[in-house]
Amino acid sequence: MKGHVRERPPGSGNWSAVLDTHDPETGKRKRKWHSLEATGKRAAQIECANLISAMSGGSYMEPSKTTLAQFFVRWLAHIKPNVSPRTHERYSEIANKNLAPVLGQVILTKLQPIQISTAYATLLATGRRSGQGGLSARTVHHCHRVLNSALRQAVRWGMLLRNPTDALEKKDRPKVERKPVATIDAAATVEVIEAARERRLFIPILLASLDGLRRGEITALRRKSVDLERAQLAVIASTEQTKAGTREKEAKNSKCRTIALPSLLVDELRRHFITQAEELLRLGIRVTGETHVVTQADGSPIQPQSLTHTVTNFMKEHGLKVRLHGLRHSHASHLLASNVHPKIVQERFGHSSVAITMDIYSHLMPNMQTDAVALVDDVFRAAISKRG
Numbered sequence: 001m002k003g004h005v006r007e008r009p010p011g012s013g014n015w016s017a018v019l020d021t022h023d024p025e026t027g028k029r030k031r032k033w034h035s036l037e038a039t040g041k042r043a044a045q046i047e048c049a050n051l052i053s054a055m056s057g058g059s060y061m062e063p064s065k066t067t068l069a070q071f072f073v074r075w076l077a078h079i080k081p082n083v084s085p086r087t088h089e090r091y092s093e094i095a096n097k098n099l100a101p102v103l104g105q106v107i108l109t110k111l112q113p114i115q116i117s118t119a120y121a122t123l124l125a126t127g128r129r130s131g132q133g134g135l136s137a138r139t140v141h142h143c144h145r146v147l148n149s150a151l152r153q154a155v156r157w158g159m160l161l162r163n164p165t166d167a168l169e170k171k172d173r174p175k176v177e178r179k180p181v182a183t184i185d186a187a188a189t190v191e192v193i194e195a196a197r198e199r200r201l202f203i204p205i206l207l208a209s210l211d212g213l214r215r216g217e218i219t220a221l222r223r224k225s226v227d228l229e230r231a232q233l234a235v236i237a238s239t240e241q242t243k244a245g246t247r248e249k250e251a252k253n254s255k256c257r258t259i260a261l262p263s264l265l266v267d268e269l270r271r272h273f274i275t276q277a278e279e280l281l282r283l284g285i286r287v288t289g290e291t292h293v294v295t296q297a298d299g300s301p302i303q304p305q306s307l308t309h310t311v312t313n314f315m316k317e318h319g320l321k322v323r324l325h326g327l328r329h330s331h332a333s334h335l336l337a338s339n340v341h342p343k344i345v346q347e348r349f350g351h352s353s354v355a356i357t358m359d360i361y362s363h364l365m366p367n368m369q370t371d372a373v374a375l376v377d378d379v380f381r382a383a384i385s386k387r388g
Contacts, residue, residue, distance in 0.1 A: 094142060102123060
């Protein structure tokens with residue numbers, strides 16, 4: 001392959017590579033023009049030489065006019081069968097409503113790290129769709145993760161030679177400051193439980209506070225998964241809510257788990273099952289193993305978002321800032337404060353690894369370290385005393 005450079009129009013400072021190739025089918029000479037980034041002749045010649053080298057070595061990529069916004073459409077369609085509806089809905093919102101307005105018109109193959117970094121700064125400053133202020137650092141961090149994932153796919157498809165987000169250093173990415181998880185102590189938890197006793201949210205609050213269930217696990221829990229004789233329940237499903245509706249899916253991380261029930265929860269569930277059966281029978285509904293543990297007054301399942309709003313409003317009535325998920329975290333803090341091993345907490349809470357448990361509740365570890373150091377100190381002092 002041969003080639004030379006040409007300025008066109010003459011005197012414009014815009015250079016192109018004129019490449020002489022051969023059609024593999026006909027064997028005839030074929031001329032290809034390729035726009036160059038260089039503005040001087042010498043720089044253009046170097047770029048032309050690099051281009052010829054890339055084409056000869058098989059690493060050349062044909063320029064494409066596909067924009068990032070157009071690529072998002074293809075990518076979102078590709079991942080749809082492989083992710084949950086809620087995940088796909090969230091990715092679509094981020095790609096189309098957050099990233100596309102600031103980067104969507106950029107040609108995919110021309111996307112540069114500086115453009116991405118500038119886009120993140122814009123989102124932080126003025127990214128709200130209402131036009132009033134910027135997005136949170138956490139939201140922009142999610143934007144980075146989605147963009148990185150999409151561009152990795154572009155590389156796998158051969159549409160990009162490299163992922164431009166990989167060139168961004170940590171300081172160029174949105175920094176998310178992790179805030180300690182909001183929790184309440186055991187005394188406050190007891191007050192919340194007693195205040196909710198006469199409300200329909202009593203059992204959901206118990207399941208979150210004493211067993212650490214997520215909201216979707218609470219709303220998906222059925223009677224057949226609760227064994228009061230063995231004092232345990234099985235988490236086998238979770239409810240997911242999207243704009244298209246509600247559906248039941250596998251438990252998080254596709255892992256079922258069995259959770260031991262404290263005697264207090266066993267007693268309250270036993271009473272609840274009797275009351276629930278009587279209530280539904282009056283409506284002509286017979287309870288079965290498929291009946292949800294927590295239902296609305298008419299026996300229909302509760303939607304996750306509805307449960308969250310109800311509990312949040314209830315907490316506000318009692319001057320507490322903790323939410324339903326905060327009760328789950330509170331249960332973890334109570335376990336760790338009682339020196340329960342983090343591995344047990346991980347299994348009980350359904351985290352994919354104990355490292356995640358340690359990371360989420362790292363702010364509780366100093367207290368555990370103090371206790372551990374005190375034990376080691378006692379051992380060494382006792383050994384030193386014997387030597388004396």
